[in-house]
Amino acid sequence: MFIDFFSYFTSFVMPIAATDDPGYLIAFLSQLSLWGRVALGIGLVIFVHELGHFLAAKTFGVKCEKFYVGFDVPIKLGPIRLPRTLGKFTYGETEYGIGILPLGGYVKMLGQDDDPRKFEEEAKRIQTSNGDGDEEGPIELDPRSFPAKPVWQRMIIISAGVVMNLITGALFAALAFGYGVSYNPAIIGGVTPGGPAWRAGIEPGGRVISVGNLTDDQMHFREMRMAILTEGLDNPEKPIELAIQYDDGVRHYKLRTEPHPENNDLRMIGITSPTSLIFNKESAAVPGSAADEVLTNEDAGARIVAYDGIAVNSDLIVPSTPFFDYLYSHPEKTIELTIERADGSKRTVQLPPQRAKTIGFRFGLSPITSLTDDGAAAKAGMEIGDQIIAIDGDTQLDAYRLPLELSSSSEAVTFTVRRGEAAEAKELDIELNPETTLQTLSTTSGIGGDIAINRFGFAYQPTTDIVRVLPDLIRGDQAPSDQELQVDDEIHEIRLVASDAELPPELKDERYDPLLEKLREGWTVDGSLPLGTLMETIQILPEGTPVQVLAIRPSNGHTIEATMTVQRDDRVWSERGLALTASESIQQADSIPAALSLGVREAGRRLSDVFRFLRMIPQGRVKMRHVGGPLEIVNIAKNEAERGISPQLLFLTMLSMNLAILNFLPIPALDGGHMVFLAAEAIRGKKLDEQLEMRLTMAGVLTILLLMVVVFTNDILRRL
Incomplete structure (x- = not known):
């Protein structure tokens, strides 16, 4: 030391x-x-x-x-x-x-x-x-x-x-x-695809005012998360009661927690904190993104005040909710942003779609993993385990293209699904009518790897088998060899082989270090991080970056090692690189008695945390990674x-x-x-x-x- x-x-x-x-x-x-x-x-x-x-x-x-x-x-x-x-x-x-x-x-x-x-x-x-x-x-x-x-x-x-x-x-x-505490309010910025809150139909834009026995009109997101975690650990089979204040009133829910996909010792319901419409003070855009093309250093710290002529309503509990719903529901649309800088000046920019990057192949769809309660899919008779094999007759399905095509759909869509296994399998045509729901997160943002299409109320996961190889991106019109990737090959590992010198300076940032390090070690697609996180990481790599793909060929069990390169795709990506800050509020006492009251309450909560921690030790729920010296x-x-x-x-x-x-x-x-x-x-x-x-x-x-x-x-x- x-x-x-x-x-x-x-x-x-x-x-x-x-x-x-x-x-x-x-x-x-x-x-x-x-x-x-x-x-x-x-x-x-x-x-x-x-x-x-x-x-x-x-x-x-x-x-x-x-x-x-x-x-x-x-x-x-x-x-x-x-x-x-x-x-x-x-x-x-x-x-x-x-x-x-x-x-x-x-x-x-x-x-x-x-x-x-x-x-x-x-x-x-x-x-x-x-x-x-x-x-x-x-x-x-x-x-x-x-x-x-x-x-x-x-x-x-x-x-x-x-x-x-x-x-x-x-x-x-x-x-x-008394001085003023800056905190992330317990406001629902989004619901994780496939999670308990998503399945219950909880919408973004509400303020959590009660979790179990904890009630607070100015609840901190940290307090809410801790209450959910501890309630879930103490009574994993018992639903947690939530009260959420929306602009039109209070809604009540009962949710059962689930283990965190990346850490089974933690419990969650799948609620994310909101993002504001204020750009980061250091940079307004992620380097190399669509936003980076139109925003400048002078826009750092500015705020979005309108989009496509729609003024941001600052009176809403979460003013950013309608904007993100619009952004993720129109991934292929150029959106006009009106931004206001710190000096009060305003300007408009045309935010283009974010062109996706690929390493030369497409992933398939798993069977349906989750349904929203009373959502379009559930009401139409779709079931968990159904395998989508066609949409409006189109059998060329791609796990990451599907949400882009359906996220803004306003017409009925016919899904052909296979239900059952082997000889008992049958094909059904199910017509789904899209519903008006909020899409405030990227469809691929599920920490468990789920991809959700909120309008239709179902979620699935990308599979590791290749459903399409893009020859135009890797070898022109030449026929594939036995050592090149083919349809039905199962991806096992993807490894970054580019040296630090080959990567652009903007990637030499500590925020990217864990992802790049995992890519260098070899990113196994069945590991702790979902496939969606891998695809998001591919998006930050410059075009031409070489990666090694390790796959298994089911027909003969052979291992295929192919070197692919990151290339510009013909589709878009839902994230456009806006560097926005987390929503924050200030809780400040207006008198000495009020400050003392808040101080005693805070001390009491921290005492409860310690007692709860000590109580979980003999129950075997505290691991060494939870203990700090x-x-x-x-x-x-x-x-x-x-x-x-x-x-x-x-x-x-x-x-x-x-x-x-x-x-x-x-x-x-x-x-x-x-x-x-x-x-x-x-x-x-x-x-x-x-x-x-x-x-x-x-x-x-x-x-x-x-x-x-x-x-x-x-x-x-x-x-x-």
Whole structure:
């Protein structure tokens, strides 16, 4: 940890020494300020906890010998011996300091030490004469020692740290709400294709005001998601009740959660947060996209105020809903956008369709995977498992072209489906009449890989078998060879073979790193990420980029390795590259009582989160990847501090609640362990056997040390 910090620090110091560019100095000072705020925030939480112990001890006349934030332990790295403290001073009878090991803090009271090895030594220190010289008489304790105080006073001293964390945690949150908290509101921007919310017919554009037992007119999306997650984990078979406020009233639903496609330990109902109509401040468009052709750097931070002459209605709960429905329902249409810049000036641009890219073949359709309740398909008799084999007589079906053709359909469409297997299979013609529904997400945006056509109320998945090869894109009119892809070949893996030098500069962005890394490793189509994500990744690659395709030929079981290139397709892609920001709201208290009320509520919710987490541990629902140690705490603290003062204060609230509850667990050497010993003493009327208490404390210390090793290791592995 010290080496990591030293490397990070010198990465800024060295350039400053090598250049006169003031930008390096500004960057260094900015990072120094950031890390200073992080250290101050975490240190403050530890400080107030120990301050609680200190003030309570002083109130009852206990002598406090040390007050430390951090532990002043000897640390030796080979021949290097680190100082025990970063600074210390003595005032009165107490030594105050900052320890070299930033993993907590302590108040050393006379007669009390959590190190079992010092039990006997500490016990002898506080023994005094009985006053008449009789060494055989009863042993008296120093009246200013911790053990000499009544049980009730010692209980208050031990619990005071937790109480201080609870109080200051609520105050941190109150300050945050007084300053103003920016948050993503619990508004439905879209419903994931094929998910529980999609099947229930929940429409975008509503505000969630109730989830289970959580009711809040200004609910944060994070709170809603956490409530759904925990309710789903606690009662996976029990439907969750939702109340959603729309512009025309409140609608009520009961939904059963489902495992997250990418993580079975999580539960979801398939609701996504909304996107605003405000362009990103850094860039208004994704490089190389259709939007990049018409938007400029001056448009960054601007907002869309009209599209094809339709003014954006800012009075709606989600003003962006009609726009996205229009955008995704007209994928092949050039749309006129009216945008307003920060200076108030307006201009119009013609946003063309986004031309798709391909690697030379088409994917087929799986059987129907989901139906919308009371949707067009369900009402017409279509069933899950039906295999679409023709649409209006056309048998040339393509998983990614179909939604483009049907997303804006206003006429009845006849679907020919095959129902049943083998000899029992039969073909049916089902006529579907499209319904007016909102399409605010790309039809391929399902995290589980589903492709949904909302107007007709059904969803399917792309298959891994090739239904068409595009010879004009890979070899002209030449006949295919045995080593080239053919219809019915099953795609197994796609690998990026282009070097970094062959990729355009705009792809050298950390946002693309995970996807490109997965492509370099070999993207297996039956892996954790759906095929739709792979196709979206193909769209960002420049034309001519070589990729290696590994396929299996079912007729003979042979493996085919073909090198394909990314090419311009003859169809469009639903995403056009608009770089829009997430919808945000500001929740700000208008008075001190209101801020305190919000602070107490926030502290209570974070307390509930901790209790819920602890309750799930013995149930086996908490995995190691859900647990973070000191390194993860610092990382989160840094991220929140970068966002501003309010996010950092809310993080300190969360940290305070965690510190309060975890410190009060009944583990010897922690505050909760001391309380158990004191409670036993109060019940028995005398102290526990010192040897038993020492052994239990030693076991507690070893448990804590083992836990620290585990969480530290987990933090390190998380970053490898």
